[in-house]
Amino acid sequence: MAFRIKKSILYIAxxxxxxxxLFPFLLMMVNATRTGSEIVTSFTLIPGQALAENxxxxxxYFNLFKGMANSLMVAIPATLLSGYFSSxxxxxxxxxxxxxxxxxxxxxxxxMMIPSQLSLLGFYDLVTMLNLVDSYIPLIVPAIAAPGIxxxxxxxCEASIQPALLEAARMDGAGExxxxxxxxxxxxxxxxxxxxxxxxxxxxNNYLTPLILLNSPDKFxxxxxxxxxNSSTDITANQGxxxxxxxxxxxxxxxxxAFCSKYIISSISAGGVKE
Amino acid sequence: xxxQKAVKSKKRDINKxxxxxxxxxxxxxxxxNLYPVLRTLYLSxxxxxxxxxxxxxxxxxxxxxxxxxxxxxxxxxxxxxxxxNIVLQLGLAFLLTIIFSDIKYKVRGLSIYRALxxxxxxxxxxxxxxxxxxLLDWKYGTINQILTGAGIMGxxxxxxxxxxxxxxxxxxxxxxxxxxNSFIMLMAGVQGISKDYFEAAAIDGAGRWKVFLKITLPLLxxxxxxxxxxxxxxxxxxxxxxxxxxxGTIGNPSGSTQTVVMYLYKFGFETNQVGFxxxxxxxxxxxxxxxxVIQFKVMYGKNKNEGR
Numbered sequence: 001m002a003f004r005i006k007k008s009i010l011y012i013a014x015x016x017x018x019x020x021x022l023f024p025f026l027l028m029m030v031n032a033t034r035t036g037s038e039i040v041t042s043f044t045l046i047p048g049q050a051l052a053e054n055x056x057x058x059x060x061y062f063n064l065f066k067g068m069a070n071s072l073m074v075a076i077p078a079t080l081l082s083g084y085f086s087s088x089x090x091x092x093x094x095x096x097x098x099x100x101x102x103x104x105x106x107x108x109x110x111x112m113m114i115p116s117q118l119s120l121l122g123f124y125d126l127v128t129m130l131n132l133v134d135s136y137i138p139l140i141v142p143a144i145a146a147p148g149i150x151x152x153x154x155x156x157c158e159a160s161i162q163p164a165l166l167e168a169a170r171m172d173g174a175g176e177x178x179x180x181x182x183x184x185x186x187x188x189x190x191x192x193x194x195x196x197x198x199x200x201x202x203x204x205n206n207y208l209t210p211l212i213l214l215n216s217p218d219k220f221x222x223x224x225x226x227x228x229x230n231s232s233t234d235i236t237a238n239q240g241x242x243x244x245x246x247x248x249x250x251x252x253x254x255x256x257x258a259f260c261s262k263y264i265i266s267s268i269s270a271g272g273v274k275e
Numbered sequence: 276x277x278x279q280k281a282v283k284s285k286k287r288d289i290n291k292x293x294x295x296x297x298x299x300x301x302x303x304x305x306x307x308n309l310y311p312v313l314r315t316l317y318l319s320x321x322x323x324x325x326x327x328x329x330x331x332x333x334x335x336x337x338x339x340x341x342x343x344x345x346x347x348x349x350x351x352x353x354x355x356x357x358x359x360n361i362v363l364q365l366g367l368a369f370l371l372t373i374i375f376s377d378i379k380y381k382v383r384g385l386s387i388y389r390a391l392x393x394x395x396x397x398x399x400x401x402x403x404x405x406x407x408x409x410l411l412d413w414k415y416g417t418i419n420q421i422l423t424g425a426g427i428m429g430x431x432x433x434x435x436x437x438x439x440x441x442x443x444x445x446x447x448x449x450x451x452x453x454x455x456n457s458f459i460m461l462m463a464g465v466q467g468i469s470k471d472y473f474e475a476a477a478i479d480g481a482g483r484w485k486v487f488l489k490i491t492l493p494l495l496x497x498x499x500x501x502x503x504x505x506x507x508x509x510x511x512x513x514x515x516x517x518x519x520x521x522x523g524t525i526g527n528p529s530g531s532t533q534t535v536v537m538y539l540y541k542f543g544f545e546t547n548q549v550g551f552x553x554x555x556x557x558x559x560x561x562x563x564x565x566x567x568v569i570q571f572k573v574m575y576g577k578n579k580n581e582g583r
Contacts, residue, residue, distance in 0.1 A: 007380055014374070014382070017367075018391040021455070025394075027417055028406055040415040043424060089300040096293030104297060111308060113504075113567075117512045117536050118560045121543050121553045122314030123307070138307075145304035176292040205399035207515050212544055223401040227519055242409050249402045257397055261390040268393070268456060269463035 025250065032244035039239045050240055057241040064248050066218065067225035074136050074210070074221055075203035078143035082199050083192045085144045090153035091184050095166065105154075111147040117208075124212055134215045143203075149195045156191035157184075194267040197260055201253065222249050319553035329550065336554035345530070346538060346555065350562070352442060352526070353534040356517070357510030359446035360453075365502070367450065368457035373487060376465045378473060389462070392455035400452075400515035407448055408520045411435055435520060438531040445517050445532060449510075457502050464498035465491060500574050504567050511563050512536050535559050 031039050034048030058064065093105055127138045161184065169179045185192075207223040214220055220228065226249045229242060257264065319336055321329035340346050371392070375385050395403070410418045411434040419431035434444050468491065476486045517532040518524065524541040526533025535555065543552030 007382075010374060010380060010382060014371075014384075014388055017371075018388055021391050021394050021451070024406055024410065025398075027410060031409075031417065039417065043417050043420040085299050085303075089297050092293045092296030096290045096296070098290050098293035101293065104301070107304075111304075113508070114312065115508050115512050115560060115563060117514075117539065118556050119308070119311035119315050120539075121318060121549055121556060122311030122316075124543075125314055125318065125549070126307070126311055141303060142307035145300050145308055147304075147308075150300065170289075176289060180296070201397055205397075205401075207399065207401050223399045226399070226405060227401045229405060230519065230523070239409055239412075239415065242405060246402045246405050246409075250398050253397050253399075254394075257390075257394065261393075262386070264397070265386070265389055265393060265459055268459045269466075 025254075028243050028247050028250070031240060032247045034240050036238040036240050039243075048240075051244070054238070054240040054244040057238055058245045058248070061241075061245075062217070062225055062228070064222070064225065064245060067220055067222040067249075068252065070219060071204055071222040074139045075200050077140045078203045079196050079200040081140065082143040082146045082149055083196045086146050086149040086195070087153050087157075087185065087188050087192055088180065089150045090157050091161075091180060091188070093150070093154055094157040094161065108147040108150055112151055120208070120212070123209075127213060133213060134219060135213075136219075138213055139203075139206075139210060143199070146199070149199065152195055153188065153191055156188060160187055160191070194263055197256075197264050198267050201256075201264075204253065225249075315553045315556055318550055319557050321550045323549040323553075325547040325549050332550070336551050337558065339551060340554045340558050345533075346535070346558075348530065349526075349533050349535045349538045350559075352531060353511055353513055353536075356442050356446050356449070356513060356532070356534065357507070359443055360449040361503075361506055361510060363447065363450035364454045364457055364506070367454045368461050368502075371454075371458045372461040372465055375462060376491065377483065378477065378486075379483065385462070389455070389459055392458055394455070395452045396456050398452075401519055403448065403452060404516050404519035407444075408435065411444065436528055438528050441521060441528055441532050445513075445520065448516060449513070453506075457506070460498055460502050461495060464495045468494045496574055500571065503570055503574075507566055507570065508563055511559060511566075514540065 026045065030045055030047055032054060033051040034044075035050040035053065038048055038050070093101060123138075127133055130138075132138050165183065166179065169183055174182070205223060206221070207227065210221045210224050211227070214224060217225075217228070226245060229245060318329060320331055320333060322332045322335075323329035371388075374380070375382055375388075410416050413419065413431055413433040413436055416431075416434075418434075419428075422428045423431055432440065435441050472490050472494070473486065476490055481489070513534045514536040517526060517534055518537055518540070521527045521532040524533065524537045524545060526537055536559070539552050539555045539559070542548040542555065
């Protein structure tokens, strides 16, 4: 009996914690449908009538859909590039014996541990020198060299590729590049997918790099756009509109999460076991 | 013999393909990873202002960093915010790991709880910052309304306006965002431990706490270290949350939430003292490195002694 009560208490506590994780988002959704003065005077979980009105204020201030499109224009190419080139690099490190293989592997581990802020100023200086300020190129191209992802895929490669398979393909006269594209990439795709979800979310949510690199408001990615709420005074007077703007920025990720939570969780678990 | 040689030379040719395959990575790595790291190091020894030619000034910037009382204040702020955050975050993650790995209670629904606990992690820090900034508003915020309405507090608290609460509010929000991540990693570690250990312990009649202290905890060490070091690297670079919630690089109220990276950002991108900002970056890096090594030594050094 005591056992059952204890177990119920555990479940209640766990559920309370889960609710605590969701509650701020629920408040956000509800408040997004209420007027500023309603939010200021009372608290409720019943949606209000002011969604359209709030939307008018938000859309008069900035175009969130443009921000989303901009974020996609950065996050999608960056994710594809890092998935493709990281698997290419990982595969080469596992399969081919060439000078510098070991050195490259060591450098990859070292750069995984180096904090990104360390190179922020040099990075900005480089981008200025290359005349690429206010362009998406410095947000996308560096994704080709992602040490952490190569590190993970390397281990995935070691576990999932059998030398006999490569020998057989070579016997059939397939070239190395063809082998990689026709045999290896499909074999590695679960691992690539796992890593790509993380890359996509990381890029979608990235704030500091686009903040320092982008100047023109019509190029702002979603986080930079949302952050520009800070400097606007008229919109801060209307809390409902702020909640709505934040809600719109959050919803795409909630949708992705609803469909991919399993993969997302397994990608973090993978990160945990790798050491 | 001849054919063997041919096979061998062909194999060497195949291995040469490795260069082609890693070439894109290496080129981009040299330009966008290695160069910025070295360039920042170089700039930290100059008086660079963001334009013109950098003039070499030796260790002047480092001297300035080490004697700058605001740098030390910000380092302390950062450690304070991170410290409270990591205790809450890892404590909660640990507690959850114990609950979900308990053999007696066999709590179900791990995948659902895990997903829900992880959710706050996915949301951009900018959105989280604005959400909480609005919810925590002194006069009009929903959180004060709930707390005063339920009679938990007599009068509304100015969460982000008081030095006594603002840094810790950031810590708590950080813990709320990241505990799910730590939990998933720790749980993955526990699931990686062979069931044999637990069964053997059960046969020997070991109690729950004994199992936890003697089996689970030691075997979780590598993952704990990994979580600890990644959290340290991330935590000492804390920027988004305090920057967006506490009035930009000022770190309101009265600089109590100004972190080292906010200080770096202020000089690097607002007042263009790039050389000085670069020295801040490298000083922070050295601190992170030293603390990581200490963390490593504390966790593994002791283990070695036990082995003797």
